[in-house]
């Protein structure tokens with residue numbers, strides 16, 4: 005008996021024992037290599053699916069209750085995008101109609117650029133701007149909030165937390181998507197159940213980035229299955245997968261549809277075998293509906309419009325060829341006309357089963373829908389914040405290189421500057437050197453932090469959009485978690501840098517001066533971090549990394565370093581008020597030379613121009629103890645930039661839709 009057979013038998017036994025004595029999983033059978041593991045995954049899914057058919061006690065997703073089917077209908081849906089300033093608009097969907105009954109696996113097919121993803125986006129509510137027409141859910145105009153509560157959207161690219169293991173991803177999703185009324189034990193059992201049926205149980209401790217394409221796709225589905233959605237939208241779930249992985253995914257979707265879910269997915273060009281798995285197809289060409297109805301009725305329909313599918317030709321291939329215009333544009337128009345652009349329901353399997361809107365309304369009374377009207381997210385904001393912080397900490401631990409790099413860079417730069425400006429702090433003849441050092445420290449804190457955070461949102465944006473749209477958490481909680489997670493490391497790096505540079509450069513050994521110096525450093529770090537996040541929230545990676553350093557130049561100009569604040573032309577004075585570097589530099593100078601500092605040492609040269617710190621302060625026009633004013637200004641800037649950053653992120657998330 006080969007390994008595969010042993011695996012299948014092991015898992016079948018595990019399933020059997022599950023019925024008798026609760027979930028017991030075969031953990032000893034770990035696949036030996038990638039090929040074995042893939043075969044095994046397939047076997048697991050088939051095995052569980054077969055069990056479901058033969059014995060309803062052993063049905064998969066036993067922890068997920070079957071759903072009441074939901075019927076979706078759309079009428080005269082069109083979608084326009086703006087092509088830019090004075091370039092007009094482009095209509096992508098042209099008054100399409102359609103009906104997607106519940107408990108069905110539905111494929112939206114069509115050539116590339118036909119508008120499949122756009123239709124999926126519009127139906128799921130992901131796209132709202134530029135959409136016209138009506139979408140009905142169970143015979144009533146769609147209420148987007150209630151609708152979103154019963155749906156999930158699985159994007160074409162797998163937007164996953166790649167640093168977490170499969171089971172960690174699942175647990176985080178369960179914590180965010182299942183309310184507090186679901187116990188830990190129940191959550192664990194739901195996670196186990198889903199992972200087992202999807203053939204991921206034996207890979208639960210694998211880091212997500214090491215999963216194969218098919219496994220990632222299944223994990224994307226698994227994550228959204230946790231809160232048992234009634235309607236699932238999947239954008240090209242089979243793209244990039246080999247035929248066996250495609251079959252696995254479609255088998256799984258079919259099984260989910262049988263349990264009462266409406267599964268709508270876009271698909272490029274399925275094989276004849278895969279095509280047969282779908283209950284219904286909806287074919288688009290240039291944003292118009294060429295066919296909608298049962299999969300088996302496609303060939304008779306083509307016959308009826310005098311475009312018979314050639315013998316031995318895959319009907320799916322043939323209809324795509326027609327949709328591409330390979331047999332002439334007039335054929336497309338004929339099919340669109342025959343179909344009434346999606347209005348015709350003649351080619352559904354059993355037309356008698358298709359309920360009219362009034363029948364649907366009767367079947368699903370409004371009261372039921374109103375009762376469910378609550379928040380979009382399943383858990384409280386405090387809980388979301390806790391879970392997101394937990395996830396952030398795991399990610400930070402896994403991505404130890406960056407953490408080590410940040411600590412290392414701070415130590416190395418501090419040591420280098422320390423050697424360069426050794427003992428400059430107490431020496432009267434080296435006051436200008438020390439002033440240069442203070443400006444260099446300012447630059448270090450600003451650049452190192454900002455460049456690090458500019459990439460935070462652009463690299464995470466895909467995941468944020470998916471998770472936020474699928475109601476895992478509110479944007480506020482995500483934003484707060486990002487701000488909090490980084491805080492301890494930022495404080496630590498800043499502290500270590502300050503201690504090294506302060507001691508090596510021989511700054512005054514007074515605790516209050518050290519405290520003032522560290523306060524300014526930390527505020528600069530936090531502001532630079534917020535500016536980096538804001539730039540990242542607004543711009544993409546390329547523009548953000550260009551703009552980050554460029555925007556610091558005016559800040560430097562107005563800091564009062566090269567040109568003192570007194571010598572700034574009157575028409576540029578405003579600049580010094582908005583430059584946080586000015587407050588930073590002023591704060592540093594006050595911490596080191598303000599607060600009535602005593603006369604400096606003068607050991608290196610017989611004449612010290614700046615022996616008296618007050619003289620230096622007056623020359624650079626920073627006299628008067630302004631420290632607290634600088635701190636208030638920096639705190640106000642920090643608050644302002646943080647709030648701006650949140651609104652930029654919010655705007656970005658909304659504008660994508």
Ligand SMILES: Nc1ncnc2c1ncn2[C@@H]1O[C@H](COP(=O)(O)OP(=O)(O)OP(=O)(O)O)[C@@H](O)[C@H]1O
Pocket residue numbers: 085086087094096114115116117118119120121122123270272
């Ligand atoms: N923001 C936009 N601006 C201009 N054109 C757009 C925009 N979004 C989509 N389109 C166009 O709309 C058409 C439909 O796009 P869509 O992504 O829905 O196609 P698709 O059928 O899913 O294609 P594929 O199978 O290649 O993913 C394409 O021609 C695309 O170029």
